[in-house]
Every structure is written in C-alpha cells, then in structure tokens.
Amino acid sequence: GHVDHGKSTLIGRLLADTHSLPIGKLDQVKAICQANAKPFEYAFLLDALKDERSQGITIDTARIFFKTQKRHYIILDAPGHIEFLKNMITGAARAEAAILVIDAKEGVQENSRRHGYMMAMLGIKQLVVVINKMDLVGYDEAIFHKVREEYLSFLSEIDLEPLSVIPVSAREGKNLVQKASEMAWYSGNSILEQIDLFQSRPKTENIPFRFPVQDIYKFTKEKDDRRIIAGTLDTGMVKVGDTVQFLPSEKTSTIKTIEGFNTPETKQSRAGQATGFTLTEQIYIKPGELMVPSSDSAIQVGSTFKANVFWLGIRPLVMGKKYKLKSGASRQVLYLKHIEKVLDASDLSTNTTKDQVNRHDVATVVFQTVKPFAFDTEGQFENTSRFVIIDDYEIMGGGIILENLTNSNTHTDDTIQKREFEWIRSRISSDARAQKFQQKPMVIIFTGPKEIDRVEMALKLEEDLFRMGKGVYFLGISNLLSGLDSDIHGRGVEGRDEHI
Ligand code: GTP
Ligand code: MG
Numbered sequence: 001g002h003v004d005h006g007k008s009t010l011i012g013r014l015l016a017d018t019h020s021l022p023i024g025k026l027d028q029v030k031a032i033c034q035a036n037a038k039p040f041e042y043a044f045l046l047d048a049l050k051d052e053r054s055q056g057i058t059i060d061t062a063r064i065f066f067k068t069q070k071r072h073y074i075i076l077d078a079p080g081h082i083e084f085l086k087n088m089i090t091g092a093a094r095a096e097a098a099i100l101v102i103d104a105k106e107g108v109q110e111n112s113r114r115h116g117y118m119m120a121m122l123g124i125k126q127l128v129v130v131i132n133k134m135d136l137v138g139y140d141e142a143i144f145h146k147v148r149e150e151y152l153s154f155l156s157e158i159d160l161e162p163l164s165v166i167p168v169s170a171r172e173g174k175n176l177v178q179k180a181s182e183m184a185w186y187s188g189n190s191i192l193e194q195i196d197l198f199q200s201r202p203k204t205e206n207i208p209f210r211f212p213v214q215d216i217y218k219f220t221k222e223k224d225d226r227r228i229i230a231g232t233l234d235t236g237m238v239k240v241g242d243t244v245q246f247l248p249s250e251k252t253s254t255i256k257t258i259e260g261f262n263t264p265e266t267k268q269s270r271a272g273q274a275t276g277f278t279l280t281e282q283i284y285i286k287p288g289e290l291m292v293p294s295s296d297s298a299i300q301v302g303s304t305f306k307a308n309v310f311w312l313g314i315r316p317l318v319m320g321k322k323y324k325l326k327s328g329a330s331r332q333v334l335y336l337k338h339i340e341k342v343l344d345a346s347d348l349s350t351n352t353t354k355d356q357v358n359r360h361d362v363a364t365v366v367f368q369t370v371k372p373f374a375f376d377t378e379g380q381f382e383n384t385s386r387f388v389i390i391d392d393y394e395i396m397g398g399g400i401i402l403e404n405l406t407n408s409n410t411h412t413d414d415t416i417q418k419r420e421f422e423w424i425r426s427r428i429s430s431d432a433r434a435q436k437f438q439q440k441p442m443v444i445i446f447t448g449p450k451e452i453d454r455v456e457m458a459l460k461l462e463e464d465l466f467r468m469g470k471g472v473y474f475l476g477i478s479n480l481l482s483g484l485d486s487d488i489h490g491r492g493v494e495g496r497d498e499h500i
Pocket of ligand 1: 001002003004005006007008009010041042043078079080081132133134135136168169170171172
C-alpha cells in the first residue's frame with residue numbers, strides 16, 4: 001500500500017490483539033514512547049531498528065512470525081515509500097497472499113496502484129483489499145464504497161479480483177480480530193477470519209523437483225573419485241535411483257547416493273533441504289545448471305524469453321547494454337531485445353512505443369541471454385521462473401518469465417548464437433576470403449581411440465594441404481590444454497566436450 005496508509009499499524013495491532021507479542025513487549029514500547037514524550041504507535045512494535053523508529057517509516061521488509069489456531073504465518077511488512085520499492089518486491093516475491101491497505105481518507109494513491117500491479121505481475125492471486133482509517137471518516141459506509149469502487153475498477157483493468165474488501169480501523173482495532181459495532185453495515189469477514197481463509201499453495205514437495213547446482217565438491221583422496229553435486233532443493237523430492245537430467249547441458253545420470261552435511265545417511269531429499277548427490281555415471285556438469293527429472297515436461301531451455309519486468313535502476317533499462325541475470329543458480333549475460341509494452345503504474349497508461357524502461361516502470365519485454373539456460377515459466381516453480389537483473393553489482397530490476405521464445409535448443413545453435421553475439425566482425429566476408437584463397441574454410445577434428453596416432457595423422461594432412469598451397473593451420477589439443485582451455489581442468493570425459 002501507499003506510504004502511511006497503515007500497513008505496519010495493522011500488523012502491530014493484529015499481533016497485539018491476538019496476544020502474539022512477547023510478554024511485556026507492548027508495555028515496554030509504550031513506556032519508551034512515554035519516556036520520550038512521543039505518542040505510541042503500533043507500528044513501533046515492528047520496527048526492529050532504531051533509526052527506522054526515528055524516521056517513522058518501515059525501511060525493510062521485516063519478517064514477523066505469527067500463528068492462529070488454524071496455521072502458522074510469516075508476515076512481511078512491506079514499506080510503502082517508492083524509494084523502498086525494492087524491499088517491497090523482495091518481500092512480495094515470496095508471498096502466497098497479499099493485503100493491500102488503502103487509507104479511507106486519502107483514497108487510492110499512486111503506490112496503491114503500483115503495488116496492486118506488482119501483485120498481479122508476480123502472480124499473487126490471493127489479494128485482500130483493506131480500507132483503513134475508517135475512524136477518520138466516521139466509519140462512513142458511503143466513503144468505504146467510493147474507495148472500494150475506485151480500486152476495484154483499477155484491479156479489473158489488470159485482471160485481478162480481490163477475495164474481499166474489508167473496512168477497518170487498524171489503530172482502533174476495528175474489524176481486525178473483533179467485528180466493529182461502528183461498522184454494523186459491514187457483514188463480511190474480519191482480517192483474522194479472512195487470512196485464515198487463504199488457500200495454502202500445494203506443498204512444494206508434491207511438484208517435480210528443481211535442483212539448482214550450486215557447487216561440485218571433489219574428493220581428492222586416493223582412489224576416491226566421487227563428486228558431490230551440492231545445492232538446495234527448490235521443489236519436489238529426489239530419491240536414490242531417480243534418473244535425472246542436467247540443463248542446459250542435457251546430460252543425464254542416475255542418483256547414486258544422497259549426501260547430507262553432518263546428517264545421517266538418507267535415501268531421499270525434500271524441498272528446502274541443502275543436500276548433495278553423487279551420480280552413477282561420472283558426467284561433467286557445472287555450477288549453475290539445473291537438475292530436473294529426466295522426463296520433465298515443464299522445464300524450458302533457451303536463451304530468448306518473454307518476461308514481465310519491473311525496473312528500479314536510476315539508469316533506465318536499455319537495448320544494447322550488457323546486464324547480468326540471476327535465476328535459480330544460473331548467472332547469465334543478458335541483453336534487452338525488445339520492448340512489448342511499458343506500463344506507467346502511477347496513471348496506468350500503457351505505451352508500446354517506448355525504447356527504454358525507466359525507473360519504477362513495469363514492462364513486458366523480450367530478453368536474450370548469451371548462453372542458454374534452464375528456467376520455468378510463470379506458475380508453480382517460483383525460484384526458477386523469477387529472476388533479478390544486476391548491473392554494477394546491484395539489483396536493478398526483477399521479474400518473472402512468461403514464455404520461452406527460443407527457436408532451437410541444440411547445443412551447436414546456441415554456441416553459434418553466443419559467438420555471433422560477442423564476435424567482432426571483420427569487414428572481409430568469409431565468401432570473399434574463400435574466393436581469394438581458393439578454398440572452402442573448415443575445421444577438421446581428429447578424434448578416436450588412443451592407439452590411433454591422431455596427432456601424426458593431422459600433422460601429415462597439414463603438410464599435404466600446405467604443399468598444395470592451401471592456408472592451413474594445425475592446432476593440437478595440448479596447445480589448447482595449456483592455452484585457451486587452461487581453465488578446464490578435467491582431462492577425461494568431463495573435459496572432452498569442452499575441448500571439442
Ligand atoms: P510505511 O511503512 O511508511 O509505508 O507506512 P505504513 O503503511 O506502515 O503506515 P503506519 O502503520 O506507519 O501508519 C502511518 C500513520 O497512520 C501512523 O501515524 C498511524 O498511527 C496512522 N494510522 C494507522 N492506522 C490508522 C487508523 O486506523 N486510524 C488512524 N486514525 N490512524 C491510523
Ligand atoms: Mg510501515
């Protein structure tokens with residue numbers, strides 16, 4: 001909600017009225033206020049940091065743990081000030097439901113709309129609108145309906161329908177836990193009743209697994225050539241014997257063991273657990289890949305995708321500039337390729353002709369990464385469908401992937417695409433070159449079993465071609481191993497793909 005519309009007060013009062021505060025906390029904060037000749041605010045209950053208290057605004061997404069008879073909650077208190085939009089989004093990105101607070105007296109404001117739009121964009125479907133500070137408007141039903149109608153018509157434009165709209169006075173504790181006699185005209189739920197009606201999302205354990213590979217640990221002890229693939233399971237469950245694939249490399253294997261860190265041996269690992277796996281076949285994979293079931297049908301691999309993005313950077317998001325994308329465990333170099341539409345959330349006007357995305361704008365765009373990576377599209381896999389964009393070591397924006405627009409996923413195509421991106425072109429075309437040297441350019445790779453003397457064969461061919469007057473150059477694997485490829489350590493199977 002908009003700044004000062006009463007979000008923190010609502011949470012503070014809810015905690016107080018449900019007796020959720022640590023014993024003595026309420027009195028303690030009241031006493032501090034009195035000692036400083038400052039009027040008590042329920043919002044102070046949440047402000048963990050001192051300087052927040054003095055500024056009177058919440059500057060971080062404080063996490064508040066809270067439980068009702070029905071279930072446990074984590075409440076994130078999102079700041080309303082535009083400067084803190086980033087915190088608001090970080091909080092909101094993990095939310096299953098949202099309460100949007102509007103001051104009855106001030107009515108719908110810029111951030112009421114902007115935040116509503118963010119909810120829609122982040123795919124938060126469970127939204128409750130709270131018209132707060134009803135005490136300031138004499139608990140007037142007509143004013144409630146006026147604000148309600150205005151906001152509902154806005155929400156309908158972005159295809160969002162709230163579960164309910166509740167008139168409250170957070171400060172006075174009206175319609176939070178108890179129904180208010182002052183608003184007898186309202187027959188709907190109180191805040192507490194409403195939040196207990198939120199649907200929990202399906203347990204992440206029950207959906208297919210996503211395991212972003214964070215690291216590979218090698219054992220250096222004699223004969224122990226185990227490799228542990230380490231990370232945290234985002235969703236699902238992995239069992240010993242599961243066949244898995246790694247993306248984007250498309251390598252497959254089978255889970256041999258599950259290695260816990262200082263935990264007893266186990267045969268399965270669940271969403272949320274930091275864990276390590278060993279595989280039955282030794283394959284070469286890198287951190288940043290995504291491990292999914294070998295038969296997964298939802299997972300996408302690609303380098304071009306459509307996304308909803310919100311921009312926080314002071315410098316606008318522009319074409320032709322290199323950005324960094326972070327999604328799952330993957331880090332990618334990213335370019336903005338096309339802007340479909342930019343929405344100015346303050347007045348909700350849509351613009352399809354803009355060539356940049358300004359600070360605080362929300363846009364639908366097409367991005368292209370230099371290398372292909374594995375991702376999900378909007379839906380149940382949050383960590384792998386959402387991303388942040390980094391520029392200058394700072395988060396400048398974030399968003400959610402809507403659609404994979406990559407035409408082909410083959411490794412060769414992607415390698416070529418990557419090269420095309422970064423290659424600085426000569427002005428001489430390859431055709432012109434071929435004509436001039438009277439030869440068709442090509443790379444010939446000599447590969448095969450050790451017994452065959454590949455090097456000798458290649459050297460011989462080089463000589464022959466040279467004698468025929470062709471432009472030819474021999475490149476031995478050792479030249480690569482200690483040169484261009486010196487960062488690739490594996491010599492066996494794991495290195496071979498890379499070297500080729
Ligand atoms: P930010 O975190 O800065 O975005 O603000 P916020 O939405 O958390 O607002 P906060 O809860 O800090 O409340 C702002 C002011 O409104 C405080 O002075 C509150 O006492 C006052 N306020 C909140 N709820 C009510 C209410 O129901 N009635 C009245 N009269 N004042 C309220
Ligand atoms: Mg606040």
